[in-house]
Amino acid sequence: MIPINKAILLVGGKGTRLMPLTTKTPKPMLKIAGAPVTEHQIIKAREAGISEIVLATSYLADVFEPYFGDGSRFGIKIKYAYETEPLGTGGAIANAAQQLELGENEALFIFNGDVLSAHDLAAQAKLHIDSNAAVTLHLVEVSDARAYGCVPISADSKVLQFLEKMDNPIAKTINAGCYIFSNRALKEIPKGSVVSVERETFPALLSSGQNIYGYVDGGYWIDMGTPESMIRASRDLISNPALSKATPEVINHTLVMREVQLHSSSKVGEGSYLESGVVIEANSIVNGSIVGEKAHIESDVLIENSYIAPGSRVTSGSKIRGEIFGF
Numbered sequence: 592m593i594p595i596n597k598a599i600l601l602v603g604g605k606g607t608r609l610m611p612l613t614t615k616t617p618k619p620m621l622k623i624a625g626a627p628v629t630e631h632q633i634i635k636a637r638e639a640g641i642s643e644i645v646l647a648t649s650y651l652a653d654v655f656e657p658y659f660g661d662g663s664r665f666g667i668k669i670k671y672a673y674e675t676e677p678l679g680t681g682g683a684i685a686n687a688a689q690q691l692e693l694g695e696n697e698a699l700f701i702f703n704g705d706v707l708s709a710h711d712l713a714a715q716a717k718l719h720i721d722s723n724a725a726v727t728l729h730l731v732e733v734s735d736a737r738a739y740g741c742v743p744i745s746a747d748s749k750v751l752q753f754l755e756k757m758d759n760p761i762a763k764t765i766n767a768g769c770y771i772f773s774n775r776a777l778k779e780i781p782k783g784s785v786v787s788v789e790r791e792t793f794p795a796l797l798s799s800g801q802n803i804y805g806y807v808d809g810g811y812w813i814d815m816g817t818p819e820s821m822i823r824a825s826r827d828l829i830s831n832p833a834l835s836k837a838t839p840e841v842i843n844h845t846l847v848m849r850e851v852q853l854h855s856s857s858k859v860g861e862g863s864y865l866e867s868g869v870v871i872e873a874n875s876i877v878n879g880s881i882v883g884e885k886a887h888i889e890s891d892v893l894i895e896n897s898y899i900a901p902g903s904r905v906t907s908g909s910k911i912r913g914e915i916f917g918f
């Protein structure tokens with residue numbers, strides 16, 4: 592078990608690139624592979640030995656607590672931090688940390704709320720502790736780093752620079768959205784003001800000579816910033832259920848929840864996720880898609896790599912490919 596057992600989950604972003612999916616539901620509460628993104632993350636944290644987690648909420652803050660409560664249903668203690676105005680990633684961390692009683696030499700995990708990752712939290716924690724780092728970032732390698740925080744590191748894993756969303760990235764290693772903060776680094780974030788941990792805190796820590804380490808891990812990783820990546824993540828978790836213990840039982844490579852009516856002439860292909868109460872009439876095909884609760888798919892419909900809104904109706908003969916439908 593890891594010696595770091597407290598965490599903050601950043602779930603307050605507006606999910607602008609996912610609109611209209613996120614008009615009524617914040618991105619972390621959208622369901623993929625049978626559970627909200629946040630639940631997949633919380634279960635992973637619990638499995639690694641994290642016992643207390645604060646959800647740093649802002650946009651559509653009210654929907655988290657009714658679902659997660661005090662966390663007992665999920666085997667972990669869950670608390671909530673609210674922001675009257677969005678405080679940015681750094682401000683959100685400083686605000687949420689007030690709910691945790693951290694010892695002088697204690698460290699905590701911070702998770703971006705829109706990332707699924709199979710990386711080894713214990714190995715990240717080991718690097719943090721062994722190197723007495725101020726902060727240890729999980730890094731992944733990507734071919735195009737422009738949409739991310741570009742993080743060049745030295746041969747001994749020290750972070751050299753932190754360059755958020757640059758046009759000409761100078762390295763392929765990027766910030767994967769999971770940090771370990773030592774208490775002394777946490778104290779550097781001003782409270783009650785809007786702060787970006789990526790644009791302000793990390794560069795400031797580096798220029799004041801503090802050690803930030805990068806833990807590179809090649810395990811499964813996905814950032815769900817777009818509808819396509821959200822649908823892909825759901826498909827990936829269903830195709831490989833070992834990725835998340837929050838995924839319910841997968842049968843025949845598909846995830847079909849309760850009270851689904853599927854006509855015997857219709858087909859549901861690998862990686863699809865049908866929420867409870869879905870109805871699919873005759874001769875329809877659903878491939879690699881998410882079909883929301885109580886959606887009704889009429890006959891002779893083709894749905895591929897799409898996200899169908901809960902309660903929506905897809906009329907007979909429709910072809911829906913790579914779409915967000917009915918939101």
Ligand code: GDD
Nearest residue numbers: 601602603604647677678679683703704705739740766814
């Ligand atoms: N509570 C709170 N308040 N949370 C926030 C706020 C805020 O004001 N702003 C953003 N967040 C949360 C989002 O909900 C998300 O979980 C996380 O902070 C990161 O914000 P995004 O808006 O998703 O940032 P990004 O995807 O453009 O970039 C970030 O993630 C990349 C990896 O996925 C950065 O951390 C990049 O450096 C990183 O590479």
Ligand code: MG
Nearest residue numbers: 705814815816
């Ligand atoms: Mg993001």
